Amino acid sequence: MGLLSILRKLKSIPDRELRILLLGLDNAGKTTLLKQLASEDIAHITPTQGFNIKSVQSEGFKLNVWDIGGQRKIRPYWRNYFENTDVLIYVIDSADRKRFEETGVELAELLEEEKLSGVPLLIYANKQDLFNAAPASEIAEGLNLHTIRDRVWQIQACSAMTGEGIKDGMDWVCKSLKKK
Amino acid sequence: MFSVMGNCISCWKRHREPHKEITLLLVGIDNAGKTVAAKGLLGESIEGVAPTVGFSSSSMRYDKFDVTLHDLGGGKKIRAIWKNYLSEAYGLIYVVDSSDGERMQESKAVLKDLLQNPRISGKPVLVLANKQDVPGALDEIDVVDQLDLELLVNTYKCPCRVETCSASLGQGKKMDAALRAGFRWLLETIGANFDLLHKRVEHETALQREAEEQDKRERIARVKKAQEERAKAEGQNEEDCCS
Ligand SMILES: Nc1nc2c(ncn2[C@@H]2O[C@H](COP(=O)(O)OP(=O)(O)OP(=O)(O)O)[C@@H](O)[C@H]2O)c(=O)[nH]1
Numbered sequence A: 001m002g003l004l005s006i007l008r009k010l011k012s013i014p015d016r017e018l019r020i021l022l023l024g025l026d027n028a029g030k031t032t033l034l035k036q037l038a039s040e041d042i043a044h045i046t047p048t049q050g051f052n053i054k055s056v057q058s059e060g061f062k063l064n065v066w067d068i069g070g071q072r073k074i075r076p077y078w079r080n081y082f083e084n085t086d087v088l089i090y091v092i093d094s095a096d097r098k099r100f101e102e103t104g105v106e107l108a109e110l111l112e113e114e115k116l117s118g119v120p121l122l123i124y125a126n127k128q129d130l131f132n133a134a135p136a137s138e139i140a141e142g143l144n145l146h147t148i149r150d151r152v153w154q155i156q157a158c159s160a161m162t163g164e165g166i167k168d169g170m171d172w173v174c175k176s177l178k179k180k
Numbered sequence B: 001m002f003s004v005m006g007n008c009i010s011c012w013k014r015h016r017e018p019h020k021e022i023t024l025l026l027v028g029i030d031n032a033g034k035t036v037a038a039k040g041l042l043g044e045s046i047e048g049v050a051p052t053v054g055f056s057s058s059s060m061r062y063d064k065f066d067v068t069l070h071d072l073g074g075g076k077k078i079r080a081i082w083k084n085y086l087s088e089a090y091g092l093i094y095v096v097d098s099s100d101g102e103r104m105q106e107s108k109a110v111l112k113d114l115l116q117n118p119r120i121s122g123k124p125v126l127v128l129a130n131k132q133d134v135p136g137a138l139d140e141i142d143v144v145d146q147l148d149l150e151l152l153v154n155t156y157k158c159p160c161r162v163e164t165c166s167a168s169l170g171q172g173k174k175m176d177a178a179l180r181a182g183f184r185w186l187l188e189t190i191g192a193n194f195d196l197l198h199k200r201v202e203h204e205t206a207l208q209r210e211a212e213e214q215d216k217r218e219r220i221a222r223v224k225k226a227q228e229e230r231a232k233a234e235g236q237n238e239e240d241c242c243s
């Protein structure tokens, strides 16, 4: 074995590649969050018509994050992206209480998908910078999260605008995967 | 042919050693050490634990029990979810950070709230006075005193045992012997009262499931209706702008 391939092998061990799916209703802040993760400019983001994908490094993992548009007419296409998902991240607009039930029903439907069975779930309670953002307990209630018993789930309060809380959420993702 | 045989062996085994399926809740305020204790009991590595703001559940086989352990987040902002898990519990493991005297009153109030809930009163409770390795940690007597535990468990008729321990000692062979002994006591107590507890849990969870199903149907109907109304309004707007 040549030196190069040994080096490559050594390097490839900690670099586990993970596929992360970012879903949520339109306007939740998925694309803003993705750009924030990749330290990109978050001005001028428009509603996503298809998908965006970015790779970010975290704790020895290479995370391939897929951000899919959340508009109602696009939601039926979400299922095209379910295969081989390691973690599902579901983003919600914590200030948009009117839509908690809708986003909860949409999430419940997602979790019934066989391809996502047992996949750990992180809920980013986004837009916490807004004065009327709901706290985690209200979101858990509004989205009926206690009915999810077939997988580990976690709520992370965050703001894709300021970046607050995003890293903590990704740390949880990496920790919940390490034991696998 | 093989599958038939396999089935026979498994029924025979089941007859010989019927195992009891039970669910336990790990509760207590944030930072008490619930997740570390859970991992120790499950024999998983206790390195790099993050605060739980949600739900994590694992199963293990212990003697004649199939134990499902629900580890729930204890922070102020997530505690409200606990009420949804009470009916399925056969017993509680309540974890206290013995080194944090300042939060004992908070912990006491939270424990009282749990024990007085009709879905918990009467069920066995293991109290873990955790973090004994921290210098100055309260001992068993002080913890019992500060939580007003005797009065609480007598009032709400909960069989109770207190163990002082350090969940962070490790998992497997390194695990704190007191933690293991407490866990064994909890399972034995549940085993001794199994039929009664089982009936109670079956009944209360069935009621809860029914209510949840009903609630789910209503939610779906409301969301559908709102979506239809929105679609109609959008159609109206388009007509308005085109005419
Ligand atoms: N105040 C505030 N606004 C945010 C935050 N995150 C996103 N937004 C705004 O919310 C709007 C929608 O953000 P996007 O990132 O496009 O949302 P999306 O989930 O990708 O939407 P779709 O692509 O349509 O599914 C934009 O105007 C963002 O600037 C946040 O944390 N705080």
Ligand SMILES: Nc1nc2c(ncn2[C@@H]2O[C@H](COP(=O)(O)OP(=O)(O)OP(=O)(O)O)[C@@H](O)[C@H]2O)c(=O)[nH]1
Residues within 6 Å of the ligand: B028, B029, B030, B031, B032, B033, B034, B035, B036, B037, B049, B050, B051, B052, B053, B072, B073, B074, B075, B095, B130, B131, B132, B133, B134, B165, B166, B167, B168, B169
């Ligand atoms: N010194 C000491 N530290 C401990 C012990 N048990 C847990 N810890 C530490 O206490 C902190 C909290 O432990 P967790 O297990 O995450 O606490 P938790 O009760 O699950 O907290 P939440 O998930 O926020 O509800 C971690 O830093 C642990 O390492 C112990 O016996 N001794």
Ligand SMILES: [Mg+2]
Residues within 6 Å of the ligand: A030, A031, A032, A046, A047, A048, A067, A068, A069, A070
């Ligand atoms: Mg988008």
Ligand SMILES: [Mg+2]
Residues within 6 Å of the ligand: B034, B035, B036, B050, B051, B052, B071, B072, B073, B074
């Ligand atoms: Mg925890």
